[in-house]
Amino acid sequence: MTLDELKENESAQIVQILDEQLEESMLNMGFIVGEDVKLDRIAPLKDPILITSGLNYISIRKEDAKKILIEKTKTS
Amino acid sequence: MPGTYSLNPEAEDERVAANTIKNITDDELIIVVADVTNLKRNLFLCTQIIDLGKPVVLVLNMMDLLQKSKQCIDLDKISALLQIPVVPVNARIKKGINELKEVITNYKFKPTKLIALTATERYEKITTILLSCLKGGEANKWIDRTKKIDNILTHKIYGYLIFLSILFVIFQAIFSWSAYPMELIEEGFSLLGSLVESWLPEGVLSDLIVNGILAGLSGIVIFVPQIALLFAFITILEDTGYMSRVSFLMDRLLRPFGLNGKSIIPLISSIACAVPAIMSTRSINNLKERLITIMVSPLISCSARIPVYTLLIALVIPTEEQVGIFNLQGIVMMGLYLIGFLAALFAALVFKWILKSKGKSNFIMEMPIYRLPRWSNVGFSVYNKVKVFLFEAGKIIIAISIVLWGLSSYGPGDTFEKIEEKYASPAYENESEDEINNLIASEKLEASYAAYLGKTIEPLIKPIGFDWKIGISLVTSFAAREVFVGTMATLYSVGDEDNTTSIREKMLQAKNPETGDRLYNKATTFSLLIFYAFAMQCMATLAVVYRETKSYKWPIIQVVYMGALAYISSWIVYTIFS
Missing domain, CATH: 3.40.50.300 (P-loop containing nucleotide triphosphate hydrolases)
Structure with missing residues (x-):
């Protein structure tokens, strides 16, 4: 599944980022393939979303979240 | 960095x-x-x-x-x-x-x-x-606390309500809290003017200082309280981390206009000044979105328009008038800001259609943890912005004030002497000295170099209800909008010996020479307001647009499209109200 399919407060592991440029941007913000990511909040107008990985807390548009493959680990 | x-x-x-x-x-x-x-x-x-x-x-x-x-x-x-x-x-x-x-x-x-x-x-x-x-x-302690706050600040209802309330408080602060210090400054300058007049011997020098420099300068210093408050609010919002949340809330709303959530920071900063706003567009990584933000930011009413708006609104709307609990002057002021914002969105839409897109757009943005504002940082930022406003704008304004005083105090050839000779003739013996002085002053102004300049462009601006005096102000305002007030002050105080009445009262007394009615009636005043809301009259902004886009093309396009928008809108407003 992809990151945009998560519900609020669901966590998953980043498996792959399908866009090289996006992967680099995410890496700069501290989002690394293999690590956990949590969807914290969906904006009132359903887009963009707020996500965290470790101590990194960023916003990203759904369009980009669609390119981030994830695997569900746990729900909290 | x-x-x-x-x-x-x-x-x-x-x-x-x-x-x-x-x-x-x-x-x-x-x-x-x-x-x-x-x-x-x-x-x-x-x-x-x-x-x-x-x-x-x-x-x-x-x-x-x-x-x-x-x-x-x-x-x-x-x-x-x-x-x-x-x-x-x-x-x-x-x-x-x-x-x-x-x-x-x-x-x-x-x-x-x-x-x-x-x-x-x-x-x-x-x-x-x-x-x-x-x-x-x-x-995770800090980030957990931040997320709890975000539950409220980015809430689908409270989030927008809080944002609107904050904007409302900022506006209230600018227009009511700053009233008292502004009055003090006005009185201070008036006092200073009469002091200088009593110290210096009557003559050209005293006239230049009081009616040229001081008149121009007071028109600027008086707006320092408003500008300081505005920058204080913006710095606090950025320092606490709240601005990023506003971007998050606005991204989806701004996207259809070819803008980015990050555009909200320049757009809000433009309420203070378009120059730092345009510099802050550097954080928008998509070139097209950045360019559109740069192009439309100057349409948001900046603090330099406050003096113009305040003066003009006071001419046609009485202070006491209320609509419910709100002051009508305040509502008109808010309406002008709203018009500017809507015009910016509309212009953005047009640019979105015209401009070609290069590269992908994204909205990957860090949400900083909430922290209390650093007051020293707020103070430093306010001090810096006010300093730039006072000294950079002040330099231009003093220069323009002096040039203007010269242009309006002297005329080509011997026209001035002829006027004096005319009034010295026996035909005027019965008139009182004051009346003669006033007649001489107004005739001299009409014969001055400034009047020639204003009258040259008068045919162009007549359809939107402006006369040659406003024409001079338009020319000088091209350097910076707030110069309008200084120019008006200089133009109307030349020949005013007692220097007692405020610029507002002088403009209220101004008559249309053809009809004998008040010159600043609703039609002309609203037309002027709209013109100042839309026209690109700021050298500093154009310079920064040139620097940020590294081409003459964009500043020129900006002058042309905003000028056309201003002229057409003013014409429509003037036609409706007259």
């Missing part, structure tokens, strides 16, 4: 930082200031710079937060592992600054070992380093 995450830049601000770092020589020193609460990501940039073979000192900031979350860090170990000096500081309370100075003076550069080649490898190394150096505590 804050907001730099990597040496592989995506946005203009990161590009500037990356180029600076790459060009640093061995006798210079790079100080990486890292937020200790998110060391992992901050070390990513730091190790990239180390691997470039550049001399680096790592400064760990916000050590207080680390202690509060019961963590501790082994500074010697981290310094040994990275092979660079590490200094802990707390910039908020200036702790550790002396130690940092010492480290910098004693610094000797020795090349270090390469840490990592790929980004993934780099993160692995950093994780290992941090595992051995950073111990214990509740690392």
Whole structure:
């Protein structure tokens, strides 16, 4: 599944980022393939979303979240 | 440079930082200031710079937060592992600054070992380093608290309500809290004017200082309270981290207009001044979105328009008039801001259709943890912005005031002498001296160089209800909008010997020579208001647009499209109201 399919407060592991440029941007913000990511909040107008990985807390548009493959680990 | 995450830049601000770092020589020193609460990501940039073979000192900031979350860090170990000096500081309370100075003076550069080649490898190394150096505590404490606050501030209803309330408070503050200091300044200048007049012998010099320089200057100083308040609010909103949430809330709304959530920061800053606003567009990494933000920002009513709006609104709307609990003047003022904002959105839409898109757009943006504003930072920013406004704008305004005073006090050839001769003739013997002086003054002004200038462009601006005096103000306002008030003050005080009535009263008394009605009636005044809301009358903004876009094309397009918009809208308004 992809990151945009998560519900609020669901966590998953980043498996792959399908866009090289996006992967680099995410890496700069501290989002690394293999690590956990949590969807914290969906904006009132359903887009963009707020996500965290470790101590990194960023916003990203759904369009980009669609390119981030994830695997569900746990729900909290 | 804050907001730099990597040496592989995506946005203009990161590009500037990356180029600076790459060009640093061995006798210079790079100080990486890292937020200790998110060391992992901050070390990513730091190790990239180390691997470039550049001399680096790592400064760990916000050590207080680390202690509060019961963590501790082994500074010697981290310094040994990275092979660079590490200094802990707390910039908020200036702790550790002396130690940092010492480290910098004693610094000797020795090349270090390469840490990592790929980004993934780099993160692995950093994780290992941090595992051995950073111990214990509740690392997530701050981010958890931030997320709880976000539950309210980005809530689907409260989020927007809070944002609108904050905007409302800012407007209230600007228009009511600043009234008292503004009155004081006005009275102060009036007092100063009469003092100068009593000190100096009557003549050209006294006239120049009182009616030229002081008149122009008071029109500017009076707006310092409003501008200071506005910048204080904007700095507080940015410093606390709230601006990023506003961007988050607005991204989806702004996207259809070819803008980005990040555009909201320049758009809000434009309420204060378009110059810093346009510079802050550097954080928008998509070129088209950035360009559109630059092009439409000057349509948002800036603080330089406040003097013009305040003066003109007071001419046609009585102070006492209320609609419900609201003051009508305030409502008209808010309406002008709204019109500016809507015009900016409309213009953005047009630019979105015309401009070609280059590169992809994204909205990957850090949400900083909430912190209390640093009051010293707020004070510093307000001081700086007010200083720029006073001195940069002030210089132009004083120069223009002097030129204008000259232009309106002298006329071509011997026209002035002829007027004096005419009134010295026996035909006027029965009139009182005051009346004759007034008649001479107004005839002289009409025969002055300034009048020639104004009358040359009068045919062009007549359809939108302006006369030659407004014409002169339009010409001088091209340097900066607030010059309008100074120009009006100078134009109407030439010949006013007692210097008692305010510029507002003088303009109220002004008559249309053809009809004998009030010159500043609703039609002309509203037309002027709309013109000042839309027209591109700011040299400083044009200069910064040129600098940011590196081409003459964009500032020229800006002048033309905003001018056309202003002229057509003013014409429509004038036709409706007359």
